[in-house]
Amino acid sequence: MRKTFGDDVAKEMRFVVKSVVGEENFIDMQPNMSNNYCCGGGGGFLQATGFQDQRRQYGKTKFDQIMATGANYCITPCHNCHSQIHDLNEHFEGGFHTLHLWTLIALSLGMLGENEREYLGEDLCECGLEDIAE
Amino acid sequence: MAEAALKLGGPKRTSFMDKVMEILPEGGNLNLCLTCGACSSGCPATGIDGMDPRKFLRMAALGLDEEVMKSTWAWCCTQCQRCVRACPMGINIPALVFNCRASWPREDRPKGIRDSCDAALKTGGFSAMGASSEDFQFVVEDVLEEVREDQPRFKDMLAPINKQGAKYFLNQNSREPVTEPDEMVPLWKIMHMAGADWTYGTLGWAAENYCLFLADNESWEKIVRQKAKAVDDLGCEYWLNTE
Structure with a gap:
């Protein structure tokens, strides 16, 4: 986003997220958009043998940002970010859930299947399941 | 206490940074650093392996090629470009880091x-x-x-x-x-x-x-x-x- 399409795309993403979860349930992290911090999963970091400690040290900045929001769910539109933030949460014991954006979009549209709920917490894991069976 | 200052001497030689400047548009602005540290203050990789973006750039600018190359920090920068955004001179530090990676023998890369x-x-x-x-x-x-x-x-x-x-x-x-x-x-x-x-x-x-x-x-x-x-x-x- 910072490297290519800029803040306009970041704003569109926020429109989608707010439409999906409701404006009152969206908490932006600080700093955000083009001033945001990288999670540390990309650039090959997740795959770099022997760099696990450094990757988590890097990711601590992102972890602290997420914790400061107090949110129960962190949305990650990219698979690398998802893997990294999921790992940071487990390693630093953050107690939040890490979700692919498509999970929330499908959930909000009432079409998230039973096998597609791996990353939802107890509060949402059965939400709308009765609709999908029909 | 700070570490002792590095002593530089001898004739100026073609450095790693000069070579990178040749292949980047506008030389990546690599020689425009004001040493302000805006890059390092907002970089999640600051402090890893005792390195940060400003230090990396300054060392390259001073021709400390060997020290730059042997640092594993190039593999801890995710190329996120926050430093470029923060830099008042628009210096392309990630491109310097990328070319540092490229200068490693392939078999030594992670x-x-x-x-x-x-x-x-x-x-x-x-x-x-x-x-x-x-x-x-x-x-x-x-x-x-x-x-x-x-x-x-x-x-x-x-x-x-x-x-x-x-x-x-x-x-x-x-x-x-x-x-x-x-x-x-x-x-x-x-x-x-x-x-x-x-x-x-x-x-x-x-x-x-x-x-x-x-x-x-x-x-x-x-x-x-x-x-x-x-x-x-x-x-x-x-x-x-x-x-």
Whole structure:
């Protein structure tokens, strides 16, 4: 986003997220958009043998940002970010859930299947399941 | 106490930074550093291995090539470019870091990244996890069949592969078909609900390109060109990258 399409795309993403979860349930992290911090999963970091400690040290900045929001769910539109933030949460014991954006979009549209709920917490894991069976 | 100052001497020699400046537009502004530290203050990699973006750039500017090259910090920078955004002079530090990676002997670069690059080069989909196009197609068809049977609302949903003339060519991170195939389904449902005319391709289906992160210029360019060709060959208008 910072490297290519800029803040306009970041704003569109926020429109989608707010439409999906409701404006009152969206908490932006600080700093955000083009001033945001990288999670540390990309650039090959997740795959770099022997760099696990450094990757988590890097990711601590992102972890602290997420914790400061107090949110129960962190949305990650990219698979690398998802893997990294999921790992940071487990390693630093953050107690939040890490979700692919498509999970929330499908959930909000009432079409998230039973096998597609791996990353939802107890509060949402059965939400709308009765609709999908029909 | 601060460490003792470095003593510099001898005639100026062509340095690593000079070479990088030659290949970057505007020389990457690499010689415009005001030493303000805005880069380092907002870099999550600051402090890792005793390095930070300003220190890395200053060392390169001072011709301390050996020290720059032997630091493993180049592999701890994710190329996120926050430093470029923060820099009042628009200095392209990530490009310096990238070329530092590229200057390492290939066999000394981090094994996991190298293996991911090599695996991609061996498959038609360029999958960094080494998944074959046949396996990818099998997983997609298998998961789709299950959804169509179990979820009546999606009995007509499609996940086309190699559909000539589709509007959108969609790629997929290898982790999904290989480790959590059910995670592909919400994406298909969104495309289905939007009425999008889309397709996967057995050639170039994988979204990732670890040869880029390995700084293997020849290989990452080859992968990008062949993926783009796969999109063109199917006559697709848009290439949707899910990464």
